[in-house]
Amino acid sequence: MFLVVVALAVIRVRDLFAATMLFAIYSLVSAALFTVLDAGDVALTEAAVGAGISTILVLAVLTLARRQEHPVPGHNLLALAVVLVTGAGLVYASMDLPEFGDPDNPVHGHVGSYYTEQTYADTGVPNMVAAVLASYRSIDTLGEAFVIFTAALGVFALLSVRPPARRSRARDGEEAP
Amino acid sequence: MRENGILRVIARFVIPLILLFGLYIQFHGEYSPGGGFQAGVVFAAGWILFVLIYGLDLGLKVIPERVMYVLTALGVLLYSLVGLAGVALGGHFLDFYPLLEDPHAAQQAGIILVEFGVGVTVASVMMLVFTLFARRRSWWDEVDAEADGEGR
Structure with a gap:
C-alpha cells in the first residue's frame, strides 16, 4: 500500500531531485517486501542497486541537467486510454493466476523441483x-x-x-x- | 562537502565497512544471499562515497581510470575464460565439472571464479560511469570559466 503512495508521489512531484529520493524510498520499501517474502538475494539486489547505486547515478545525471521537470501543457488522452486498456487487461489476466503457494502451480512443475531437490547434491x-x-x-x-x-x-x-x-x-x- | 567534519569522520568509519561488506557478499555468496552483481555494486558504492567526500582527483588516485577500463574487460574475460577452460578440459562451454577432480569442489571453484568476474566487471563499470558523469560536470565548469574569461 505504501508502495502505491510512493509511486503516485513520484508521478506528481515536479522536482526531479525529490523524485529521485522518492524512487530510492520506493526501492527500499520493495527490498523490505522481498525480505518479508524470504527472497534474500533479490532484496539485497534491490537495496544495493535500486536504492543505492541507481540513485547516485541519477543524481550524477541531475548535476548535468535542470532540476525542474519541464511541464507538459494539457492532457494526453491517447496515453490515458492506452494505460487504462493495458491496466484492465493486466487485472483481467491476474484473475487467472494460480493461488499463491499452491504446490500444483506451474512454477513448481517444471525444472524448479529439480533445482530444489538436486542443487546441493549436484x-x-x-x-x-x-x-x-x-x-x-x-x-x-x-x-x-x-x-x-x-x-x-x-x-x-x-x-x-x-x-x-x-x-x-x-x-x-x-x-x- | 569536503570541509564537513561530521561527514569526514563518519565516512572514514563507514567506507572500510562498506568495502568489506562488498567483499563478504562476493566471496560468501554461495552460503548466504549475495553474489557478484550485488558485491560489485556495493563495492563501487563505497568508492563513490569516497569520491563524494574526498573529491574525484583523490578517488582516481586510489583506482586510476585506466585500471577501470582494464578491469571492466578483465571481469568479462575471466568469465568467458572459465567457460572456455571447461571446453578445453573436455566438457561443454561453462561446464565446471572438468575443472577439478571432486565435482563439488569443481562447481564451487567455477561459481566463485565466475561470480568474481561478474563482481569485477560490475564494480568497475559503476565506478567508470560515475567518473564519466562527474568529470563531464567539471568540464562544463571549465568551459564556462573560459567563456566568461573571453568577456561575453
Missing part, C-alpha cells in the same frame, strides 16, 4: 540462487555481464569527449541554480 552449494545463477544458468549470467560491459562502452562513447566551448555554453547557460 554442486554442494547451499545458496540455491547462486548455484542456479552461476552454474545451471551460467550462460544467462555471462550475457548479463556482457550487457553491463556494453552499457559502460555506451556511456564511455557518449561522455568521454571534452565538449567544445561554444555549444555546451548555450546548453548549460539556461540551467537552474
Whole structure:
C-alpha cells in the first residue's frame, strides 16, 4: 500500500531531485517486501542497486541537467486510454493466476523441483540462487555481464569527449541554480 | 562537502565497512544471499562515497581510470575464460565439472571464479560511469570559466 503512495508521489512531484529520493524510498520499501517474502538475494539486489547505486547515478545525471521537470501543457488522452486498456487487461489476466503457494502451480512443475531437490547434491552449494545463477544458468549470467560491459562502452562513447566551448555554453547557460 | 567534519569522520568509519561488506557478499555468496552483481555494486558504492567526500582527483588516485577500463574487460574475460577452460578440459562451454577432480569442489571453484568476474566487471563499470558523469560536470565548469574569461 505504501508502495502505491510512493509511486503516485513520484508521478506528481515536479522536482526531479525529490523524485529521485522518492524512487530510492520506493526501492527500499520493495527490498523490505522481498525480505518479508524470504527472497534474500533479490532484496539485497534491490537495496544495493535500486536504492543505492541507481540513485547516485541519477543524481550524477541531475548535476548535468535542470532540476525542474519541464511541464507538459494539457492532457494526453491517447496515453490515458492506452494505460487504462493495458491496466484492465493486466487485472483481467491476474484473475487467472494460480493461488499463491499452491504446490500444483506451474512454477513448481517444471525444472524448479529439480533445482530444489538436486542443487546441493549436484554442486554442494547451499545458496540455491547462486548455484542456479552461476552454474545451471551460467550462460544467462555471462550475457548479463556482457550487457553491463556494453552499457559502460555506451556511456564511455557518449561522455568521454571534452565538449567544445561554444555549444555546451548555450546548453548549460539556461540551467537552474 | 569536503570541509564537513561530521561527514569526514563518519565516512572514514563507514567506507572500510562498506568495502568489506562488498567483499563478504562476493566471496560468501554461495552460503548466504549475495553474489557478484550485488558485491560489485556495493563495492563501487563505497568508492563513490569516497569520491563524494574526498573529491574525484583523490578517488582516481586510489583506482586510476585506466585500471577501470582494464578491469571492466578483465571481469568479462575471466568469465568467458572459465567457460572456455571447461571446453578445453573436455566438457561443454561453462561446464565446471572438468575443472577439478571432486565435482563439488569443481562447481564451487567455477561459481566463485565466475561470480568474481561478474563482481569485477560490475564494480568497475559503476565506478567508470560515475567518473564519466562527474568529470563531464567539471568540464562544463571549465568551459564556462573560459567563456566568461573571453568577456561575453
